[in-house]
């Protein structure tokens with residue numbers, strides 16, 4: 001039951017995808033004549049309940065295809081659940097896909113303004129924090145280049161810099177830090193730890209188990225779209241290692 005201290009709650013939330021077996025009209029007709037199903041419904045997430053309290057740092061763990069990113073996308077609101085509901089209290093920010101929310105024809109500078117306002121910052125706040133964001137991103141002269149010419153690491157730098165400066169209540173991170181170089185990755189991790197120390201809620205997806213143990217206190221293990229363990233992170237990681 002969600003209460004005042006709940007940051008994220010999923011109640012009976014599920015997500016199905018339709019897997020198509022045919023890719024052309026001709027194939028569809030042939031399969032229909034043969035009486036074969038042209039698609040099947042596949043449960044990426046079976047109905048699940050999950051409550052994350054304010055200030056918790058939660059690792060979503062599991063093998064490839066277990067449903068971690070789908071769950072994170074439901075929390076982020078970029079995907080709607082097929083059943084149930086998902087609620088988030090407070091300001092949400094994070095990184096699910098490198099470059100998502102950036103407009104390719106705009107420069108880095110323009111995208112900082114665009115992205116920060118999408119994430120709920122007022123223009124005066126953006127102006128106040130602009131130099132700090134740019135310092136954090138550290139992309140030098142590329143700030144005034146259209147982001148279509150950015151490398152994936154540069155996208156990450158700018159997107160992460162904006163996201164962490166929006167003072168999110170709930171911060172979501174998918175495997176994404178993988179594309180940054182080592183120095184930037186360390187800087188991001190320190191920043192994520194700082195957000196957590198400030199009492200903000202973290203939900204992180206990664207296969208880097210030592211990193212999950214460093215960043216998170218709770219681990220939720222998914223298997224075939226179901227939660228199979230929800231425990232202190234070291235126990236959850238141990239559970240996952242046995243099943244890998």
Ligand SMILES: Nc1ncnc2c1ncn2[C@@H]1O[C@H](COP(=O)(O)OP(=O)(O)OP(=O)(O)O)[C@@H](O)[C@H]1O
Pocket residue numbers: 017018019044062063064065066067068069070071
């Ligand atoms: N848009 C989609 N359409 C069809 N199937 C999808 C879609 N998105 C995800 N899936 C499927 O749902 C399942 C769960 O995917 P998800 O990306 O959530 O897994 P994951 O645990 O994050 O995996 P990984 O560790 O490989 O990133 C996978 O089988 C995937 O193929």
